Amino acid sequence: MDMKATKKKLGIKERYAHMTRGLGWEPTYQPADAVFPYDKYEGIKIHDWDKWVDPFRLTMDAYWKYQGEKDRKLYAVIDAFAQNNGHLNITDARYLSAIKLFWQGVSPLENYVVQGFARAGRHFRGEASRVACQMQAVDELRHYQTQAHSISNYNKYYNGFHSQRHMWDRVWYLSVPKSFGEDALTAGPFEFLIAISFSFEYVLTNLLFVPFMSGAAYNGDMSTVTFGFSAQSDESRHMTLGIEAIKFLLEQDPANVPIVQGWIDKWFWRGSKVLALVGMMMDYMLPKRVMSWKEAWEIYAEENGGALFRDLARYGIRPPKGWADACEAKDHISHQVWLLFYEYGGAAAFHTWSLTNEELDWLSAKYPDSFDKYYRPRLEFLRDKHARGERVYQSTLPTLCTTCQIPLCFTEPGDPTKISHRETVYEDEKYVFCSVHCQEIFCNEPEKFVQSWLPVNQIYQGNCFNPDVDPTAPDFDPLKAVLEYFKYNLGRDNGEFEGSEDQRNFAMWRGQASKN
Amino acid sequence: MSVIALGPYKFAPRDQVKNFHGNILVNFCWDRHVLVTAPFAVALPPTMTLREAIMARIAPSIAFHPDARKIDWNTVQWEKDHKPWQPDLDKSLAENKVGHKDYLVFITPELKGLNNTGL
Numbered sequence: 001m002d003m004k005a006t007k008k009k010l011g012i013k014e015r016y017a018h019m020t021r022g023l024g025w026e027p028t029y030q031p032a033d034a035v036f037p038y039d040k041y042e043g044i045k046i047h048d049w050d051k052w053v054d055p056f057r058l059t060m061d062a063y064w065k066y067q068g069e070k071d072r073k074l075y076a077v078i079d080a081f082a083q084n085n086g087h088l089n090i091t092d093a094r095y096l097s098a099i100k101l102f103w104q105g106v107s108p109l110e111n112y113v114v115q116g117f118a119r120a121g122r123h124f125r126g127e128a129s130r131v132a133c134q135m136q137a138v139d140e141l142r143h144y145q146t147q148a149h150s151i152s153n154y155n156k157y158y159n160g161f162h163s164q165r166h167m168w169d170r171v172w173y174l175s176v177p178k179s180f181g182e183d184a185l186t187a188g189p190f191e192f193l194i195a196i197s198f199s200f201e202y203v204l205t206n207l208l209f210v211p212f213m214s215g216a217a218y219n220g221d222m223s224t225v226t227f228g229f230s231a232q233s234d235e236s237r238h239m240t241l242g243i244e245a246i247k248f249l250l251e252q253d254p255a256n257v258p259i260v261q262g263w264i265d266k267w268f269w270r271g272s273k274v275l276a277l278v279g280m281m282m283d284y285m286l287p288k289r290v291m292s293w294k295e296a297w298e299i300y301a302e303e304n305g306g307a308l309f310r311d312l313a314r315y316g317i318r319p320p321k322g323w324a325d326a327c328e329a330k331d332h333i334s335h336q337v338w339l340l341f342y343e344y345g346g347a348a349a350f351h352t353w354s355l356t357n358e359e360l361d362w363l364s365a366k367y368p369d370s371f372d373k374y375y376r377p378r379l380e381f382l383r384d385k386h387a388r389g390e391r392v393y394q395s396t397l398p399t400l401c402t403t404c405q406i407p408l409c410f411t412e413p414g415d416p417t418k419i420s421h422r423e424t425v426y427e428d429e430k431y432v433f434c435s436v437h438c439q440e441i442f443c444n445e446p447e448k449f450v451q452s453w454l455p456v457n458q459i460y461q462g463n464c465f466n467p468d469v470d471p472t473a474p475d476f477d478p479l480k481a482v483l484e485y486f487k488y489n490l491g492r493d494n495g496e497f498e499g500s501e502d503q504r505n506f507a508m509w510r511g512q513a514s515k516n
Numbered sequence: 517m518s519v520i521a522l523g524p525y526k527f528a529p530r531d532q533v534k535n536f537h538g539n540i541l542v543n544f545c546w547d548r549h550v551l552v553t554a555p556f557a558v559a560l561p562p563t564m565t566l567r568e569a570i571m572a573r574i575a576p577s578i579a580f581h582p583d584a585r586k587i588d589w590n591t592v593q594w595e596k597d598h599k600p601w602q603p604d605l606d607k608s609l610a611e612n613k614v615g616h617k618d619y620l621v622f623i624t625p626e627l628k629g630l631n632n633t634g635l
């Protein structure tokens with residue numbers, strides 16, 4: 001007699017249902033609004049949380065298994081890298097400035113995103129959304145850790161990698177990603193989701209990860225390539241979560257559309273400003289270049305983003321307000337930010353340098369409409385000065401934008417020799433901005449941005465010196481005192497690459513590896 | 517518009533003049549000379565004359581620009597609040613009504629920048 005075998009394994013859909021919705025319950029001791037106090041005040045209306053479905057239908061049990069396998073592979077490579085002196089296989093020690101900037105300014109953002117998703121994972125009412133947010137929180141924690149472990153190999157040999165947590169809360173240029181992250185973290189959970197999952201992960205993350213990881217591969221940095229690959233499958237899941245999240249919000253209620261549109265306008269602009277740092281890395285810091293910032297912008301923002309916003313038009317969503325200006329800036333921002341860091345190179349915890357003619361020619365070819373007219377003459381002038389022993393180091397502090405906190409180094413759209421600036425007076429206080437879009441972000445939430453911790457202004461208020469310094473002493477050097485407060489090893493972490501300890505050591509160690 | 521929050525949301529502005537130990541913060545931008553990559557923010561006593569402020573803080577910071585030594589400060593044109601402004605260089609910042617966090621643009625139309633292209 002045939003016996004019907006009992007079905008032992010659940011299908012993926014059933015397992016997903018059990019491991020998400022099946023884990024939830026209706027609260028009875030307290031009303032649901034008291035248990036979930038933060039998912040209504042932003043004005044977003046959700047009628048049916050069960051419409052939220054993770055397209056990967058990933059559940060926690062499968063998640064641990066996948067991530068465990070990835071970690072085993074990654075740590076094998078990191079070990080091999082350390083044992084084989086992988087740090088000597090990179091193209092040139094100049095490349096390390098890109099990794100320093102990533103470690104100082106991007107990795108700590110991963111930690112902020114951990115906090116944000118852990119919070120969203122607690123405060124959303126729908127179980128499936130909570131599970132997805134919890135997994136992303138764990139992902140981001142893993143990214144931070146794997147970056148720390150990969151990059152720690154460089155910290156053994158090179159300057160500028162130490163004191164990351166200390167610098168993050170103090171250093172002037174790190175306030176740009178820090179304020180971005182804190183703005184998102186202090187928003188409501190839905191705004192956080194649109195800021196990070198959609199505007200950053202979905203629209204902009206390819207501009208960060210693809211060029212960065214290809215840059216690492218081109219420049220022999222197997223350690224970074226490996227953590228990049230290990231993070232990449234997470235990133236694709238995060239991007240999918242981003243698009244699902246926005247469609248879910250837009251489909252739940254038409255009243256959500258204008259709120260979401262406002263967040264897209266804000267966070268696209270903020271994200272595009274933070275990514276100016278990546279533009280500089282691609283065009284200037286990679287000894288072997290992958291593609292220009294402009295090319296990356298055209299592929300990942302204009303083409304992919306353009307298609308995305310055509311798709312979202314059916315919900316009543318239009319491209320972000322700053323779209324045209326951000327696209328116009330693709331010819332300029334990487335050069336403007338590099339020149340800023342070059343001139344303020346004494347105050348950055350990574351190195352800057354003069355480009356060779358070959359490198360200048362590459363940029364001329366990649367930027368036919370802007371480079372020869374507006375940037376090459378400046379770079380050549382500064383290079384000549386350096387060759388004459390007059391390396392330019394600016395020591396007077398720059399004006400910062402109240403919103404994005406970047407020094408006002410950007411120019412008016414369509415007018416590349418006119419510094420762009422806007423001013424607003426709010427409750428008798430004046431505020432300065434780099435652009436009409438940063439001004440508008442302020443004007444939408446002035447009570448938030450009056451609190452901006454602008455490093456330049458804090459230095460002048462006397463809040464950026466070590467407690468034992470005496471600003472009234474006759475030999476008091478305020479810039480030196482500030483850099484010591486940042487915990488820079490002066491003359492080793494900062495300044496010109498040519499003649500730096502990193503340059504000397506790399507050349508010496510590589511020489512020992514290849515000659516007697 | 518204002519912040520959407522669950523409770524009262526009001527904080528003191530972080531950059532009020534009282535936090536600057538008697539100084540005011542003043543921004544200076546040299547128009548169409550972007551070799552100087554960004555405008556400067558400097559803390560100055562309001563009793564200082566504008567000329568003293570320029571000579572002590574701004575002139576040395578732009579000295580690396582080849583146009584810098586050709587500036588005749590007596591004929592420089594100024595903008596404040598996006599409008600033309602005519603200060604008296606030998607009067608104090610306060611007398612010139614330079615306020616905390618004001619943004620001053622100085623324009624040297626006869627100096628065309630590096631390569632005569634506004635750099």
